[in-house]
Amino acid sequence: MTDRPVRVRFAPSPTGHLHIGGARTALFNYLFARKTGGQFILRIEDTDRKRFVPGAEQEIIEGLRWLGLEYDEGPDIGGPYRPYRQTERLEIYRQRAWELVERSAAYPCFCTPERLEKLRQEQMRNKQQARYDGLCRDLDPDVAARRVAQGERYVIRFKMPRHGVTIARDHLRGEIVTENQYLDDYVLLKSDGFPTYHLAAMVDDHEMKITHVFRGSEWLSTFPLHVQVVRAFGWEEPVWIHLSVFLKPSGKGKMSKRESAETLKDGYSIFVKDMKELGFIPEGVLNWISLMGWGVPEDDVMTLEKMIERFEIDSLTPSPAAINFQKLDHFNRAHIRRLSTEDLARRIKPYFLAHNLAVDDDQLLRVVPLLRERLVTLDDCLAFGAFFFSETVEPAPEELIPKGLSAQQAAQIARRVYAILEAVPDMEPVHTEPPLRAYVEESGFNVNQVFGLVRVAVTGQRVSPPLFESMAVIGREKVLERLKRAGDILESMS
């Protein structure tokens, strides 16, 4: 059926933040489009006025842009099938709904919400499945038309076959057979004139010539309906691909609002908008979400290009996947490590600037190689390397004293190291390391004691990038200054 050029779409509703589940749906759409040379479309499904969140559309667009998932048609860039916002297509849905009425595949329903609520209560009480009882289903079409003309409030319902079965085909699961008796006469057009998803999405997918529908498996339960609607119109069906859902890290259920908020405390998030601030890079996030619900044989650290190359809809998996933030860390770190020096420098510079550190670009370029393999998230650059750019460091006095030594011995080491480094032509490791190692030898202290002290003295911290390389970047003046200061502190303690 897919001799048509591939056209796929990501169709979120602007009702909240763009989360990783949505991002992954967008990713798979994107990968498939790029893989096949087809088009990737962004469509905004904003027909629910009650849940509409102002700004949500913008957040979706920004999120996709940040991730690098460029679309070919969309509300902000237009395209041959515009508009791409459903509230701007209301007339189309209204006409299509009535087209179905004319084909006797749908009917106007005048039942009030109150009556439906009562009906539902009663069915629940009798432990029956809650569904429409079909009161308006067999109304005379002329009578119905007259009532509509008179301005009575109505919805349009789909006339679901009462008997037989509906066979729908999901690409990952095969045929899904549902007995029609369990299906309902779903509302297609609401009384406010807005369509429901069931109508709008089917109409748009058809009009926009969508060939493959990637969507969350929460749509599986209404899948038979959608297939029925498409068939009632006599349209060609797209290939349906229902993606697995994301479960919380424990694997028990989906993440709640509260749980989502709490992950932020641990430095993680399921919302794309938070990722940048948490120091994650698009490459890492993309790689992470791509591997939930997609089985790649080997070498799973991939760039977008690599993903496009390897993407196959047949290797998508239907089972739910638990979110694992440790993997986010892993992929983020792996991709940071792959960044060029210039690129990484550009990305971490803002973090230093935000902390009022004067960043010299040449110096930054020398810092990056020392930091690169130590960063899990971009903001780790501060914990690891703020001392490179700060005027002074504030070592904790007790940390200056190596294990097993007295303050006096420590002071002696600091003074001696100062003297050795002062005598050396520059701070390059070839000049600093040999004499200091020689000193370790003759002094009888061990490397950890001596280098540890120097590390705390010049970096202000116990953990840092390699000492000698770091000193070379810090520069002679600051190194000596900091060593002197450490010596002073230690002397005052002894």
Next chain:
RNA sequence: GCCCCCAUCGUCUAGUGGCCCAGGACGAAGCCCUCUCAAGGCUUAAACAGGGGUUCGAGUCCCCUUGGGGGCACCA
């Protein structure tokens, strides 16, 4: 309650009837390297949910049970 979907190491997964005493990755443990922290290298522990079939042969096909998930709206 009813309907639908899913089911391999803790997690993400490979596996499409014999190549599997089940492979990779994350995480864990240990060793090596080492100026700290990382990175890197090597090694180890760790799974076919249970029960019935089908078959010469089942992780792979069928059924049941169990577990998990989703849905039962004039929300998407």
